[in-house]
Amino acid sequence: MDDEIERRIAANEARFREVNEAIARGQWPGEEDAVGFLCECAQLGCNRLIELTSPEYEGVRAHSRRFVVLPGHERVGTEMIVETRPGYLVVEKIDEAGEAAEGADPRE
Ligand SMILES: [Zn+2]
Secondary structure (H helix, E strand, O other): OOHHHHHHHHHHHHHHHHHHHHHHHOOOOOOOOEEEEEOOOOOOOOOOEEEEEHHHHHHHHOOOOEEEEOOOOOOEOOEEEEEEEOOEEEEEEOHHHHHHHHHOOOOO
16 A cells, blocks of 8 residues: 555544544533544544443543554554454554654654
8 A cells, every 4th residue: 555545544533543532522520421533544534433431432532552442433544453353443543654643643
């Protein structure tokens, strides 16, 4: 895959993560109801929701390279599945994709 496409995919994923940050901030601290977070996969046009609680999302977001995606939305080769949870997967970016994700982290 060429660099330009790689960059666009990384930008797309970073944008979803920014939306999810806003969703997480909109919740009261300690609130544990499941809310709909956007699938953070690389597929253009994917706007599916994943149900998880804010604390669960926070746990994933504590790692710059980790994203939440629906089962089947992971990208083999640029990320690895680190956890399989009911309804969604936690993936971790590897190599250059991981560095791009760290660089685009809104928390850094
Ligand atoms: Zn997706």
